[in-house]
Amino acid sequence: MVKSNLFVQKKTLKAWLTLAIGLLISVGVSFYVKEHIRQNAVKHFSFIADQLSFKIEERLHEYALVLKSASSLFRASDTIDRDEWNVYVHSLRLDNYFPGNLGLAYNQIIPPEKLTEHIETIRAQGVPHYTLKPEGKRDVYTSIVYIEPLSPQNANALGYDTYSDPIRKAAMDRARDSGEPAITGKLELVQDAFGQKQAAIIMYAPIYAKHLSTKTVEERKRAIVGWTSGPYRMDSLIRSILVQWEGSHESAIKLCMFDGVGEHLESLLFSNHDTTQIASDFKQKRTITFNGHHWTLLFDNINPSLEMNTTLAWATLSVGVVLSLLIFAVLLAVINTQTNAERIAEKLTSDIKESKRLLKESEFRWKFAIEGSRDGVWDWNIQTNVSYYTTRWKEILGYGENDILPRHEEWEKRIHPEDREKVRIILAEYFEGKRTVYEAEFRMRCKDNQYKWILSRGIVVERSGEGNPLRMIGTHTDISERKMMEEEVHHLAFYDALTQLPNRRLLHERLKNAISTSKRNGLYHALIFLDLDNFKPLNDANGHTLGDLLLIEVAQRLKSSVREVDTVARFGGDEFVVIITDLSRDKIEAAEKAMGVATKIHHAFTQPYILPLGEEIFEGLEIEHHCTASIGVILFSDHEGSEDELIKWADNAMYQAKAKGRNQIVLELV
Structure with missing residues (x-):
């Protein structure tokens, strides 16, 4: 038992190890799935960062085209007055297409010697308080002459010398030298001088003199006459782009923009979050370069859970855990089943061994019983008609x-022809369930062509699903001696020991059958009763031995005088009875036939009897004895009486014959 428990514990340990491995694999796979989801989310967010960077850069290039278009307007015309500029700018509808843009301005270069003339000209155009600012002498002046729309904030920018600010001057020089629009670094707009300060930029596009070459930097420096410009508040510009981004939400994207390639707080252009610290897995860094000026963009996902749907990872973990538990449960069930099966197998093995031992003992007892009984065994496969016969079965028949x-034919063909039909009927009745057992007595031919009486017994040991017999086993017992004894007993019971004729008991039975036959076929039958006339003197003079010899001879003469179907019986002493059957339906004809038989018997008895003397002193000597018989004859047909009545009537007829002087025949009709 201890060994069995240790074996079970070892197998159970395997199940627990399998569960642990399954759980570890489930956790590992779920982490892998989660990491895969995270990487896909990061890739997706990286794509968003690329697209937003492209949108911002695209917005800059779009506005650059607007500025270049405005610069071309000045170069194509001799003069552009304030009203024409107003019409042109309003036709662009900048507030609809470029959120965050405050307007479109014209910046004119003013030589120092023409400064006073310039101020007077502008004031004459309807700007009475126009002047350059900041004040002071400089080598060259650049003034915002036109700006539309002319809002109060933008009006504050009129006359501002943009060249006086190093940040603006750097962008203006870069635009002048490259011939392309350029943007400033982070700055504060003049328009916001009296309001809330916001980070802003200004884009400048150069305006060259109409007929001067601009192929080289030096030529462009000589040809420059001014700039068109557009100021932007960065907060409005970037938020408009974020809102317009399809499939994204501003609140989900954290964006910080820095002027230049660094990430310094003082260079922060835009941030849509309270902090500029970006350190999550979604952090993306992009750089935008516009005509030599760089912006650094930092992106982050404010709500990573929106991008990372970990349902699949949790589902993977759940499925893995469930599968691991199921496998664990199945393994435990298999182990328990296997353990139970092994226990059952051990018990079955033990039971089989015990069964084999008992079977061996049973076979020994069975063999001993069969051999002791001297019976032969047969085993018949009814389907194939193959039969197995034991050695003893064969020995019985020699x-x-x-x-x-x-x-099976070896058995059937040896059955006595007179018994075959009887055996077939008994076997069929057993197969049909009309008999509970198969048991039949019949004669079988032996090797020496003699017949032996056999008692055959058997049972069906296997049937089909429909109930048809498939296999039958039984025994054959040699009952020849028993049959001989039965025949002897039967003979002693129904035959006279001296004459071997039927005795009175058998006579009554056959007479009863004759009465029944006469009722059935309507024919007359005859009953002859005879008594020997001179029997007693022979017995008295010579002893019973000669008397017995005489009676034996009488029996032989009687049998030779009648048909085989007729009955000759010894009624007792020296009295004999003969039954003659099926004479005729006509009574007279039947009487004639009966008298013919009686006459034949009478004639046979008139012959002398030659009887040998039995003593040694008389060896070889014989005596002659004459012995007649008195015979009474009656006819009967459809008789309603008993056998005793018929015998009594025949006996009366016999006594009538004796009364007439013996050796007579008397026929009495009843």
């Missing part, structure tokens, strides 16, 4: 081991 083939 055959050797190899003389009988394993076929």
